[in-house]
Amino acid sequence: MTTSVTIKNRFFKAAMSEQLGDRDHNPTPELFKLYETWAKGGTGICVTGNLMVDRNALGEPKNVVLDQKSDLSIFREWVRHGTVNNTQLWAQLNHPGKQIPSFMSSEPLAPSAIALEGELEKGFKKPRAMTEQEINDVIKAFSTSARLAKEVGFQGVQIHSAHGYLVNQFLSPRHNQRNDQWGGSPENRQRFVLDVFKAIRHTVGDSFPIGIKLNSADFMKDGLSEEESMKVVQALSEAGIDLIEVSGGTYESPAMMGIDLKESTLKREAYFLEYAIKARQHTDKVLVVTGGFRSAPAMRAALQENACDMIGLGRPMAMQPDLPQQVINNPDFKTTVQFKSTGIEILDKIAMLDLTWYEAQLSLMGKGKQPNTQLSGWNVLLQTLGNMGSYAFRKKRY
Template identity: 40%
Template structure:
């Protein structure tokens, strides 16, 4: 079943069920345009055999980056470099979407000490500033920026966009009653808390027309006390279907509850209640509930590694698309091998790492970010690199990108 094509509601055709999920590349230059290394990596991913590639987090506002080396899509982006990125990603027959995002309160303090957010509730982590509650006009401007980014992606030749409504960024934080404490039409009931995400999707669709794929990434839950719940996620998914999204990608968590990229098995008590498939693909049971409520295709991302589990998840109707991230970093050619039956599972070096509690915060993610940079600079990963070394090298690189960005901005203010 993995090799069966899928037609999206808007007519776009995916040649099989394997999707490269969004992974923040940290490969942009100091003007936040794609570098040659990034374009070359997308060419390899484009020829991987996957049906669809989703780019990493691409902010629609350069004052609200996720980190200094994000590619930004706005009126100052280089159209030629964006066009070349789209062409590279599509060069092997895969469709390509840009993941458009606004970092909100998860914008690092070095980039913006007073980021715009849905409320003034600060992130419970060091390195982030004190957010400002956005006014009605500022929210309308954010919606307009998402629409502009979608138009620019379309003009560059991308097949569509994925609106990032997960992981605690602005649109996801608006969904959370814990963070969204507003008393106006953007806060309170789920209808109000989902308004920003829904209006962004509506504006993106209006700006790009029906031929363009518009997808959304949504948390199955924030996994946070008082946060966006699984029941609310199902209800929100129904609302997004009514807004005309082509498919919904299911993930989970926020910066404060980083469960999107787990690498160790669930605790035994939970694990015993789960099927083999759900133990590997840790959002599968949540996605199954969401899929039951919808008519549009669902994609689940998180943990898929073995062809047997992918086949089982598709056969059971728990998902329509198999999203994967980290395996594409270790082996950008794995989908072809998996589809041909040459391998039974993707690489999974994370399984050998100590549990997250025994590591510095973000170490596993940062190790993979460093491996992604190695793929772009020297064309291969270094799976034997010790985890702390990869973590440190990424932190050094992002510190240097931040210094470069701030220097470029000081020399030529926005």
């Protein structure tokens, strides 16, 4: 059975980690305000940032967690605010795997005991390979979170299978070097994401939309290749996925940030459009391309050539929450996106400023303020370090 849902337009607010959970990892009033702002801005589907399925495995200190310990009444209030103006609010479900900062976990779990490399090596512990039982427990956790998402009123869920998080780690021959049924061949490396999807589908039923955020490639040696990614698209489509959002890269090789782009890509703006065009041969599901769109003409061109069905927008929506309405009203609309550096490259990288600067904009909107294009990189750096320190000294209450 194919899920049939009507969306009011083709704008898709992609997930961005907000870091606006409370001490118990429930949503805060700032999240209510932020998502109401986006909904009023005209987006068709709005996807939450990183709802973690396991409160013992957080990617960031203030992640929201949706599990059996969550206060569901607070989530219902979040949904109420985020679905005004006929907007669909979907929950992005995620598990970080080994992508947990060292100050938050002394022994993260991953498909294989392989550490992150390069500049990330110092900030992340080497993981322990998951046992069969732990793999099955995480699959069940995704299913539980999806059930709760439906219960509190989210109108769809998205599995995060991109950017080096756990589901992506299982797909990667670089990070998954298991020799059991969960690793080795491409088919075995696909097993985890397919089992997560099937468990969610069994839990939420045939009529509830399930999407996935999938890497077009990992853009690193021995990572998930474009050819293998296409096979994942085909396998998920045959299994019954409803929507595929195309992204790419990991924090070891951040292609999703628009680094080292070809001239042809710059002209078309969207980073992963060529992949989406090829993916059409392997799926008839809704395709979303996220990353790079900055102008109404480029968005229209992508839709008119059937490269994608929806326009995914991340950082531009952190600066202009009513961007969809602006594009609808102005056929020549164009925007730019650029964070404010500290001026010291190593400090920018330590604070992951190309991400945290935009998180700070979301925090401003959550307080009812306007995004600030002049926000100091130094202020964001100090705030980021403060969050890290306060989390490290917190007493765990799980």
